[in-house]
Amino acid sequence: MTVSVVLVTVVWALREPPPSQPRTDETATGALTPEKIPLVTGDESLIDIFTRPGCPVCHIIPGIPSATGQVGPPLVLSTTGAQRLKDPGYRGEAKTVHEYIVESVLDPQRFVVQGYPAHTMPTWYGSKLSALALEKIAAYLERQTAGDSVP
Numbered sequence: 001m002t003v004s005v006v007l008v009t010v011v012w013a014l015r016e017p018p019p020s021q022p023r024t025d026e027t028a029t030g031a032l033t034p035e036k037i038p039l040v041t042g043d044e045s046l047i048d049i050f051t052r053p054g055c056p057v058c059h060i061i062p063g064i065p066s067a068t069g070q071v072g073p074p075l076v077l078s079t080t081g082a083q084r085l086k087d088p089g090y091r092g093e094a095k096t097v098h099e100y101i102v103e104s105v106l107d108p109q110r111f112v113v114q115g116y117p118a119h120t121m122p123t124w125y126g127s128k129l130s131a132l133a134l135e136k137i138a139a140y141l142e143r144q145t146a147g148d149s150v151p
Helices: 002-014 046-051 077-086 097-106 131-141
Strands: none
Touching: 046 131, 077 097, 097 131
């Protein structure tokens, strides 16, 4: 009888916590940490998808209020995207403007637009945007032209 009480006590103490209780040990897989939380999920408004990550601070983005930044190139990729893909300095793998936009967010050093400083675009953006948000960003930017108005 004593052995079974000890055994039950040991098993009880070593059991996994129920799913309703979060694991606190550092070996828990899939633990939600601040660096894993996206800045945007893609469910936000288009304006929020651009403004929460701070895109307007560095870029001109037609249709996005206050997107008048001068640090990075204007994001009018319907006008400039094809030219960038053909540029001899382009080292990426994209075949379309849409792919180029995604690639530029995920690996910004693949191509730095002439006249703009290298290593300015944060390399962590790709990990802080959800796939849906990045898809919406690319879909929007590939339609923007130099003639589009900036509010």
